[in-house]
Amino acid sequence: MTAAPIECRNLSKEYRLGFLMNRRVLALQELSLDVRPGEVYGLLGPNGAGKSTTIKILLDLVKPSSGTATLFGRVPGDRHGRRDVSFVPENPAPYEYLTGREFVTLAGRLSGVPSTEVARRVGEVLGAVEMQDAADLHIRRYSKGMVQRIVIAQALVHRPRLLILDEPTSGLDPLGRKLVRELILAERRAGTTILFCTHIIADVEAVCDRVGVLVAGRMRTEGSVSELLAQQKSSFEVVLEDFSIESVNALGLPVEDVDSLGGHTLVRVAEPELPHLLQQAIQRGARVRSVEPQRASLETLFVDTIQRASSKRRVGGEMVA
Amino acid sequence: MSGYGSLVWNGFRESRRNRVTLVVGFFAFGLVAASVLVTEVTVATFRRVLVDVGLGFMSLILVLLAIFLSSGLLAREIERRTIFLIVSKPISRSGFIFARFGGVLLTLVTLELVMAALLLVEVKAYGFQIDRSLLLACAMLILELLVTAALGFFFSSFLSVTLSAICTLGVYMAGQFGSDLYRLGSKLGPVGSALLRFTYYLLPNFERLNYRPFATYQALPPAATTLGSVAYALAYAMGLLVLASMLFERRDFK
Numbered sequence: 184m185t186a187a188p189i190e191c192r193n194l195s196k197e198y199r200l201g202f203l204m205n206r207r208v209l210a211l212q213e214l215s216l217d218v219r220p221g222e223v224y225g226l227l228g229p230n231g232a233g234k235s236t237t238i239k240i241l242l243d244l245v246k247p248s249s250g251t252a253t254l255f256g257r258v259p260g261d262r263h264g265r266r267d268v269s270f271v272p273e274n275p276a277p278y279e280y281l282t283g284r285e286f287v288t289l290a291g292r293l294s295g296v297p298s299t300e301v302a303r304r305v306g307e308v309l310g311a312v313e314m315q316d317a318a319d320l321h322i323r324r325y326s327k328g329m330v331q332r333i334v335i336a337q338a339l340v341h342r343p344r345l346l347i348l349d350e351p352t353s354g355l356d357p358l359g360r361k362l363v364r365e366l367i368l369a370e371r372r373a374g375t376t377i378l379f380c381t382h383i384i385a386d387v388e389a390v391c392d393r394v395g396v397l398v399a400g401r402m403r404t405e406g407s408v409s410e411l412l413a414q415q416k417s418s419f420e421v422v423l424e425d426f427s428i429e430s431v432n433a434l435g436l437p438v439e440d441v442d443s444l445g446g447h448t449l450v451r452v453a454e455p456e457l458p459h460l461l462q463q464a465i466q467r468g469a470r471v472r473s474v475e476p477q478r479a480s481l482e483t484l485f486v487d488t489i490q491r492a493s494s495k496r497r498v499g500g501e502m503v504a
Numbered sequence: 505m506s507g508y509g510s511l512v513w514n515g516f517r518e519s520r521r522n523r524v525t526l527v528v529g530f531f532a533f534g535l536v537a538a539s540v541l542v543t544e545v546t547v548a549t550f551r552r553v554l555v556d557v558g559l560g561f562m563s564l565i566l567v568l569l570a571i572f573l574s575s576g577l578l579a580r581e582i583e584r585r586t587i588f589l590i591v592s593k594p595i596s597r598s599g600f601i602f603a604r605f606g607g608v609l610l611t612l613v614t615l616e617l618v619m620a621a622l623l624l625v626e627v628k629a630y631g632f633q634i635d636r637s638l639l640l641a642c643a644m645l646i647l648e649l650l651v652t653a654a655l656g657f658f659f660s661s662f663l664s665v666t667l668s669a670i671c672t673l674g675v676y677m678a679g680q681f682g683s684d685l686y687r688l689g690s691k692l693g694p695v696g697s698a699l700l701r702f703t704y705y706l707l708p709n710f711e712r713l714n715y716r717p718f719a720t721y722q723a724l725p726p727a728a729t730t731l732g733s734v735a736y737a738l739a740y741a742m743g744l745l746v747l748a749s750m751l752f753e754r755r756d757f758k
Contacts, residue, residue: 242588242592243591244588245758246754246756262594263594268592272585278514280517280518280521281517281518285517289510289511290593292507292509293590293593295507337589
């Protein structure tokens with residue numbers, strides 16, 4: 184049986200901060216995570232949720248305080264295990280005095296691409312990220328989007344079986360984001376497993392098979408995108424005329440949200456409450472302008488998960504005494 | 505070319521394109537070339553002055569460049585997070601340290617050879633003999649640069665760019681006065697003496713690698729002394745790089 188591309192068991196990481204190293208932050212707490220072969224797994228979470236720490240442990244950039252992690256059955260410290268892995272960090276900074284082509288060539292050689300194949304393969308990936316024309320300029324002359332493309336090219340040069348992307352679309356214009364999404368989908372079609380960390384929900388919805396939401400270092404919810412969307416309660420937005428917010432509150436119905444806009448009152452209710460709201464509001468003289476079903480979205484799930492998180496800290500790791 | 509070989513070569517390429525290296529290189533070249541001017545204000549002993557000033561300029565500029573290139577290299581890569589892109593590849597961290605060190609050393613040696621060639625041309629142009637003491641002084645300067653760069657790498661593996669540069673410069677300066685420390689120790693009490701002797705053995709002894717006075721006076725030290733100095737420099741630099749690797753292996757890149 185082939186080992187899972189990523190397997191984490193009870194992974195925790197504690198950072199010590201301050202001059203005397205006496206302040207402790209739990210960046211990651213008891214994280215267990217499995218990424219299956221060929222899937223695109225989206226790791227979502229607010230800033231400081233522990234996404235980057237998870238990635239850094241997987242790539243041996245940071246040592247875990249406890250727990251285990253493996254890549255294709257090998258521990259991250261085993262450099263041979265990283266041969267099939269590639270990484271695109273957030274805000275990458277490649278060597279600025281090298282040209283894009285030189286940097287991608289260096290990445291190819293470090294990743295073990297045979298000398299006879301390097302030049303051809305570098306040309307291919309530079310073409311895939313549409314950087315052939317600028318490949319011979321020094322990287323310090325590149326815009327942020329061009330740097331991101333070169334870093335993606337260096338990640339693809341040795342045809343990795345696992346691609347780890349940390350905010351790969353951050354700072355890109357719409358065309359750049361589209362290109363990155365297309366590259367991710369192309370890699371998925373080619374059978375590459377992808378761990379995709381971001382807080383751009385639209386990107387996750389577009390490319391991920393499964394999603395996990397991390398808040399304050401803990402995994403709060405996990406499942407396939409369709410499962411998670413199905414779990415969400417469906418609700419409706421009702422626009423009422425000649426009916427104030429006070430009148431809505433006076434009905435005593437469990438509404439999710441009520442607001443006024445341009446002389447109208449907007450009420451969001453769960454599906455079972457909709458008939459009661461409409462019936463009682465009409466009986467009391469309200470005019471119904473519209474009833475719109477609210478589309479279940481990952482964004483709602485994301486926000487709800489963060490709000491439900493028991494930790495007082497929703498952003499950043501958990502501080503301990 | 506292997507992965508590590510590429511890392512060495514790209515390190516050299518980077519340094520060569522770095523404006524600071526270029527400016528320092530041209531400046532040093534100009535200084536060595538200008539050392540002939542000093543002979544204009546010299547009544548006699550032209551050769552001695554030419555060699556002394558030329559080697560002095562070479563040593564000063566190259567040591568400063570070695571501190572600049574080595575002490576900032578690792579720390580800068582960590583601060584800019586370039587390191588994420590490289591150590592996440594299937595390479596060992598110690599291999600990375602040695603390869604990056606190789607790139608810096610290649611840059612320094614190349615510059616040194618060019619400057620030494622210029623100095624030799626000047627000596628020849630004045631009608632003096634290029635003797636073995638001069639060649640030996642040039643060769644030993646490479647070892648001095650080797651130890652200085654290794655010091656920079658050692659500090660850079662756990663300190664910030666600025667602190668690492670300050671510490672490297674400080675230890676380099678202290679290493680120039682090692683024998684003074686030793687002599688001072690002999691005049692103190694047992695504790696002070698032991699402390700200063702320990703410091704003497706701990707600090708790099710750059711006096712052992714300074715063969716410029718031999719070149720100035722056209723004297724050759726015994727072969728055993730030279731071999732001892734070579735072995736000392738290689739062992740000291742290797743020790744520093746191994747320590748840097750050990751610290752680097754354990755380090756978290758947040």
